[in-house]
Amino acid sequence: MIRFLAFAHLAAALGFAASPFLGDGxxxxxxxxxxxxxxxxxxxxxxxxxxxxxxIYLWLILGAVFGLIARREDAxxxxxxxxxxxxxxxxxxxxxxxxxSVPWATVMIWAMLATALFALLRAPSRDGWWLSGPVxxxxxxxxxxxxxxxxxVLDGYGWLPDVAAxxxxxxxALVIAAAVLTLRPRALTYAAGxxxxxxxxxxxxxxxxxxxxxxxxxxxALLITAKxxxxxxxxxxxx
Numbered sequence: 001m002i003r004f005l006a007f008a009h010l011a012a013a014l015g016f017a018a019s020p021f022l023g024d025g026x027x028x029x030x031x032x033x034x035x036x037x038x039x040x041x042x043x044x045x046x047x048x049x050x051x052x053x054x055x056i057y058l059w060l061i062l063g064a065v066f067g068l069i070a071r072r073e074d075a076x077x078x079x080x081x082x083x084x085x086x087x088x089x090x091x092x093x094x095x096x097x098x099x100x101s102v103p104w105a106t107v108m109i110w111a112m113l114a115t116a117l118f119a120l121l122r123a124p125s126r127d128g129w130w131l132s133g134p135v136x137x138x139x140x141x142x143x144x145x146x147x148x149x150x151x152x153v154l155d156g157y158g159w160l161p162d163v164a165a166x167x168x169x170x171x172x173a174l175v176i177a178a179a180v181l182t183l184r185p186r187a188l189t190y191a192a193g194x195x196x197x198x199x200x201x202x203x204x205x206x207x208x209x210x211x212x213x214x215x216x217x218x219x220x221a222l223l224i225t226a227k228x229x230x231x232x233x234x235x236x237x238x239x
Contacts, residue, residue, distance in 0.1 A: 140193020
């Protein structure tokens with residue numbers, strides 16, 4: 001089973017990275033997928049921020065290749081692989097669902113986040129740049145993305161106005177990030193994924209956007225940076 005998980009890890013990472021190139025791809029939810037069209041939601045990061053997926057895909061694949069070659073039967077890797085493979089398999093099926101149903105896509109991205117966080121928190125301290133590093137970046141971005149999905153649903157289905165939905169979503173992301181960084185203080189790639197998304201929200205709300213959303217995202221990014229910087233100064237693994 002341990003050896004099987006090593007192969008499954010690589011197969012799932014490759015399938016996940018290939019998913020945007022299969023079918024129609026995904027360029028964000030269409031405004032008309034919501035009863036209240038989401039033309040320019042305050043909670044969504046600026047478009048450039050989604051380029052981080054390229055780094056996530058590549059790093060996850062490289063980590064899986066390293067693990068298959070050098071840690072095929074490692075027990076520490078094995079306890080991470082099971083939840084990570086589950087997350088990546090859900091992720092590989094996410095895009096066609098997202099193009100068809102926002103609510104189901106929201107459920108799926110939260111499943112991806114839960115299993116990714118479980119994998120991150122179980123990751124051994126060694127081989128950080130090959131295992132907890134890419135998993136942390138992936139989980140950090142998912143922390144923001146899953147919270148953004150909640151904000152879009154709250155606004156897009158008329159349950160909260162745009163700015164209020166953005167505030168709820170950002171608060172949710174910050175609570176999750178604070179909890180994860182308390183349990184794993186030196187998960188700096190996780191912190192980086194969340195910060196990157198928050199900066200994207202700041203950029204999205206510059207100019208004619210929401211000052212409240214901008215301020216909350218900027219403040220959250222600064223707090224997470226400070227927490228990560230404190231952990232870095234204490235020394236030890238940075239992933």
